[in-house]
Amino acid sequence: MTQARKSLKILQLYPQDMNIYGDWGNTLSLSRRAQAHGFETEIVDYNPGDTFPEDADIIVGGGGQDSGQTIIQDDLLALGNTLKAQAEAGTPMLVICGLYQLFGKEFRTIGGENLKGIGIFDLHTVGGEERLIGNIVEESEEFGTIVGYENHSGLTYLGENVKPLAHVTKGEGNNTEDSGEGARVHNVVGSYLHGSLLPKNPRISDFLIEKAVLNKYGEFTPATLDDSVIERARASAMERPR
Amino acid sequence: MVCMSRPLIRLVGQGVRYASRLRGGGSAFPGLVMEKFHPGFVAEALATLPRGVVVVSGTNGKTTTTKMVVQLLESQGLKVFTNRTGSNFVRGVAAALLGEMSLTGKLDADIAVLELDEAHAVHFVKMVKPDYALLLNVLRDQLDRFGEIDTTRRMLSTVAAATTGTVVLNREDPRIHRIADDVATGTNIEYFGLSPKLRAMFPSDDEMRSGVTASEQNLPEAKVALADFAGTCSTFDIEGEEVIGEVNLYGVYNIFNAAAAMALTLEVMGADANRSALIAELAKIAPAFGRGETLNVEGQTLQLLLVKNPSGFRLSLASADAKDYATMIAINDAYADGRDVSWLWDVDFHSLENGGVDMVTGVRAYDMALRLEHDDVTVAHIDENLESALATFIKNSAGKPMRIFCTYTAMLALRKELAKITDVEEIS
Numbered sequence: 001m002t003q004a005r006k007s008l009k010i011l012q013l014y015p016q017d018m019n020i021y022g023d024w025g026n027t028l029s030l031s032r033r034a035q036a037h038g039f040e041t042e043i044v045d046y047n048p049g050d051t052f053p054e055d056a057d058i059i060v061g062g063g064g065q066d067s068g069q070t071i072i073q074d075d076l077l078a079l080g081n082t083l084k085a086q087a088e089a090g091t092p093m094l095v096i097c098g099l100y101q102l103f104g105k106e107f108r109t110i111g112g113e114n115l116k117g118i119g120i121f122d123l124h125t126v127g128g129e130e131r132l133i134g135n136i137v138e139e140s141e142e143f144g145t146i147v148g149y150e151n152h153s154g155l156t157y158l159g160e161n162v163k164p165l166a167h168v169t170k171g172e173g174n175n176t177e178d179s180g181e182g183a184r185v186h187n188v189v190g191s192y193l194h195g196s197l198l199p200k201n202p203r204i205s206d207f208l209i210e211k212a213v214l215n216k217y218g219e220f221t222p223a224t225l226d227d228s229v230i231e232r233a234r235a236s237a238m239e240r241p242r
Numbered sequence: 243m244v245c246m247s248r249p250l251i252r253l254v255g256q257g258v259r260y261a262s263r264l265r266g267g268g269s270a271f272p273g274l275v276m277e278k279f280h281p282g283f284v285a286e287a288l289a290t291l292p293r294g295v296v297v298v299s300g301t302n303g304k305t306t307t308t309k310m311v312v313q314l315l316e317s318q319g320l321k322v323f324t325n326r327t328g329s330n331f332v333r334g335v336a337a338a339l340l341g342e343m344s345l346t347g348k349l350d351a352d353i354a355v356l357e358l359d360e361a362h363a364v365h366f367v368k369m370v371k372p373d374y375a376l377l378l379n380v381l382r383d384q385l386d387r388f389g390e391i392d393t394t395r396r397m398l399s400t401v402a403a404a405t406t407g408t409v410v411l412n413r414e415d416p417r418i419h420r421i422a423d424d425v426a427t428g429t430n431i432e433y434f435g436l437s438p439k440l441r442a443m444f445p446s447d448d449e450m451r452s453g454v455t456a457s458e459q460n461l462p463e464a465k466v467a468l469a470d471f472a473g474t475c476s477t478f479d480i481e482g483e484e485v486i487g488e489v490n491l492y493g494v495y496n497i498f499n500a501a502a503a504m505a506l507t508l509e510v511m512g513a514d515a516n517r518s519a520l521i522a523e524l525a526k527i528a529p530a531f532g533r534g535e536t537l538n539v540e541g542q543t544l545q546l547l548l549v550k551n552p553s554g555f556r557l558s559l560a561s562a563d564a565k566d567y568a569t570m571i572a573i574n575d576a577y578a579d580g581r582d583v584s585w586l587w588d589v590d591f592h593s594l595e596n597g598g599v600d601m602v603t604g605v606r607a608y609d610m611a612l613r614l615e616h617d618d619v620t621v622a623h624i625d626e627n628l629e630s631a632l633a634t635f636i637k638n639s640a641g642k643p644m645r646i647f648c649t650y651t652a653m654l655a656l657r658k659e660l661a662k663i664t665d666v667e668e669i670s
Contacts, residue, residue, distance in 0.1 A: 021585075022584035022585060022586065022588055023587075024587055024588060025587030025588075025613075029616060032616055065390050065391060066390070066392065133582075134581065149581070149582045149584060195582075196584060196587045199587070199612055199616065200612070229608060229611050232608040232611075232624075233606075233608035233609045233612045235608075236605065236606060236607075236608055237609065240605070241581075
C-alpha cells in the first residue's frame with residue numbers, strides 16, 4: 001500500500017471571478033473524496049494573469065455573474081488551446097454553469113453580444129429571457145441519478161459531437177426544448193447543476209478521481225466509503241418541490 | 243363597491259384588519275384589500291408626513307437596522323410610523339397604516355421608516371418617492387429569487403435614483419458604494435463605514451475565497467464609522483469626532499448597522515440632532531425577533547440566530563466561541579428560506595470544530611450534516627423534525643447556554659414551539 005504517498009493536484013479555474021452557489025463545495029468535496037481514497041491532495045488556484053500550472057491532475061471550474069464572465073473572457077480564450085489539448089489527452093475536468101457555457105463554442109448574450117467559447121464541447125448557448133430555477137433530478141447512464149439545483153438563463157444546445165450528461169426527470173436542464181442536461185466529452189463533465197454538485201453526487205467525484213489516478217499512476221483501487229449521510233441528503237433533496 | 247368613498251374604503255380596510263387579526267390571519271391581507279380598492283392609499287397617507295419617508299433596504303440586517311432607526315429617531319423627539327410587522331411588502335405597509343390611523347384617517351406621525359425587501363422597494367418607489375434611503379449591503383442571498391447579485395444591486399440602485407433628499411450608503415460594500423453613480427442630481431449622498439482596523443473582519447463575498455481585501459484607496463468620507471468595539475462597548479467616529487457608545491446587540495454586523503442607523507438619524511435631524519440622546523438610546527435597543535434574541539429556557543439562555551446567507555452565517559459564527567455553547571443548526575428550504583441550499587457551501591464552519599454541533603435539524607438537516615462533515619465538525623444528532631430535535635437539544639444541553647442557528651421558517655417554527663415552555667414575545 002504505497003498509495004498513501006500518492007497525490008493529486010486539483011486546479012480551480014478562476015475562483016476569484018467564477019465562484020457562486022457553493023462552487024467551493026465541489027473543490028472541497030473532490031479533495032476530501034480523493035483523500036478518503038488514499039491520496040494526498042493539493043488545491044491550486046488559477047486566476048486571470050497567473051502562470052497556468054500545466055501539471056494539474058483534475059480541473060474544476062464554476063459559475064459566475066455575467067460580470068465575472070466578462071472579466072475572465074480574454075484570459076480563458078488565450079488558454080483555450082492548452083485546455084483543449086489537456087481535455088483530449090484525458091485530463092478529467094468538471095465545469096459548472098458559467099464555465100460550462102464557455103467550454104462550448106459560443107455564448108450569445110441577451111444583449112446581443114457574442115462571447116466566444118473555447119470549444120471543448122460542441123455546443124452553443126443563447127441568453128434567455130426567463131431564468132430556469134429550481135431543484136433538479138436527472139438520470140445518467142454513467143452516474144445514475146444526479147441531484148442538484150439549477151439557476152441559469154442561458155439556453156444550451158448540443159451539437160453532434162457531444163452527448164448530454166443526463167436526462168432530466170424533474171426540472172428543465174440545458175434548454176426548454178429537450179430533456180438533456182449538461183454535456184460529456186473525453187473525461188470532461190459540464191453541467192448546470194450546483195448545490196454543490198459533487199458532495200451529493202459522489203459517483204461523479206469518483207469518476208474524476210479514477211481517471212486522474214489512472215492517468216498518473218496507471219492503476220486505481222477505490223476505498224470502500226461510508227456514504228450514509230450522502231444518501232440521506234440525496235433522498236431529501238430529491239423529494240423537495242421544484 | 244366601486245362607488246364607496248375613500249374614507250369608507252379605509253374603514254372597510256381597517257375592519258378587515260381587525261377581523262383578520264381576530265382570526266389570527268396574515269398581517270398583509272387587509273393591505274391587499276386596500277391595494278385593490280384604493281391603490282393610491284399608501285402614497286396619499288405618507289404624503290401627509292412633515293418629515294417624509296425613509297426606506298431601509300439591503301440583503302442583510304434590514305429588520306434590526308429599521309428597529310434601530312425608529313428608536314434613534316424617537317430619541318430625537320420624533321413620532322415615527324413603521325411597518326414593524328415584518329411584512330415588508332407594499333401591502334404590508336398599507337396594512338400597518340390602517341392599524342396606526344385614527345378612525346378619521348389621520349396618521350399621527352412625523353416620519354415613516356419602512357423596511358422594504360429589495361424587490362418590493364422597487365415597486366414602492368414607483369408610488370412614493372422616499373425622502374431618505376438607507377442601503378445596507380448586497381450579499382449573496384436569495385439568488386433563487388432574484389437570479390444574480392447584480393440584479394439585486396440594480397433594484398437598490400432604482401431605489402436610490404428615486405430618492406429626493408439623502409441616500410445613505412455602505413462605503414465598505416463595493417456594490418452599494420457604486421450606487422452613488424446612479425443617484426439623481428440634487429440628492430445628497432452620505433456614507434457609513436468601518437475603520438481600516440475592522441475592515442478585515444468583514445470580508446465581502448467577492449473577497450471570501452480570494453483573501454484579498456478591497457482597495458482602501460479613494461474611499462469617501464463616512465458620516466459615521468465604526469472605529470472599534472470590544473464586547474458591547476463600541477467606538478464610533480461621528481463626523482470626525484470619536485464617541486463611545488454601548489450596543490447590546492449580538493453580532494458584529496449589528497454593531498456595524500448601528501453606524502448606519504446613526505448616520506441616517508443624524509442626516510434626518512440635521513442641526514437639530516441631539517447626539518447624547520442618540521448615544522443613550524443606542525444602549526436600549528434590543529434585538530428584533532429571531533435576530534439574536536435571547537430566551538430563558540429551564541434556567542439557561544437560548545439564543546436564536548437567524549441565518550440566511552453566507553456572510554450572515556460567517557459573522558454569526560464569529561461572534562462567540564463555540565465551545566462555550568451547546569449548538570443546534572436548523573435548515574429549512576421553503577420559499578422564505580431560499581429553496582437553494584448551495585449557500586451553505588460558502589460558509590466556513592471550522593470555528594465549530596472545537597465543541598462540535600449537538601443537533602442538526604430541519605428539512606435539509608442532512609445537507610447541513612454533510613456540509614459540517616466536510617469541515618471536520620462532529621455532529622452528535624441529526625433529526626429532521628424540528629419539534630423533537632428541539633426537545634432533545636434542550637434535554638442534552640443541561641447546564642450550558644444554547645445557540646440555535648436557524649433559517650427563517652425554522653426560526654418561526656422553533657419560536658412557536660419555545661412559546662410552549664417559556665416567554666416568547668409575540669410578533670404582532
